Amino acid sequence: MKIAVCIKQVPDTWSEKRLSPSDATLDRAAAEGVLNELDEYAIEEALRLKEGHGGEVTVVTMGPERAADTIRKALSMGADAGLHLCDEALHGSDACATSDALARILAGRGFDLVIFGCESTDARMSVIPAMVAERLDWPQATFAAEVQVAAGVLTVRRQTEAGVDTVTANLPAVVSVVEKINEPRYPSFKGIMAAKKKPVETLSLADTGIEAATVGLAAAWSAVTDFAARPPRAQGEIMSDDGDGGRRIADYLVTNRLI
């Protein structure tokens, strides 16, 4: 089975994120870039499917040069190859352009299954898997807590706020996974060494046939028109309990429209 896993490099969750004053995009260089946490679960699930069914796992990312580190991490976990769409013109792309670019580099490569995390930790739109499935005209099974493949049919247990569904689809298909699906493995020393020799194909826009005018900040359907730094946190109010603590807290919450 040929599996692709779409992975994104995001600023470390604990780092302070800021927007660039020049173009109001996220200043990715200002924070350490890490593999989007949910994508680790997607990689793990792909590796488990490969271990059960044979085949190969290719990790796919669209991002700046340093996103190659994210590919290496996935390769050190056990993925076989990487595909990196990297072009300055992609900077500032919105979900429409991102999903179009990903669909174009995924199409025609014979993948049976494309696995995503269900959400990035930076933009958190949770739309890319569905948009890519639509562009590929493949069935999608999002928010998967369990994935099985047998005889060309995908069976997914979906976990959402509304409950649990079991859905099936013929391959090729798109899946996005939630963190309950598995426990991602750590890269071993052997895996880290092996990753250095695994193939990574780097593509530019010209290689994909995507026109520069249709991607990037200028082509985005949404624009950040203004922003301001979050005001410093105000000092909290300490209430000593003289027997009426509960009432005073309730009054405080009502006054501040918190209840």
Ligand SMILES: Cc1cc2nc3c(=O)[nH]c(=O)nc-3n(C[C@H](O)[C@H](O)[C@H](O)COP(=O)(O)OP(=O)(O)OC[C@H]3O[C@@H](n4cnc5c(N)ncnc54)[C@H](O)[C@@H]3O)c2cc1C
């Ligand atoms: C109001 C707003 C303004 C924005 N402005 C900017 C901006 O100015 N500049 C800018 O750079 N971004 C901007 N973004 C973010 C940009 O739109 C998203 O990074 C992009 O659309 C991907 O969406 P997401 O990260 O929310 O993906 P989600 O749909 O949350 O991600 C789900 C999964 O899709 C996959 N995925 C997502 N992105 C990639 C990728 N690049 N490569 C491979 N797999 C991927 C991963 O598996 C991920 O787990 C903005 C977002 C919003 C909401």
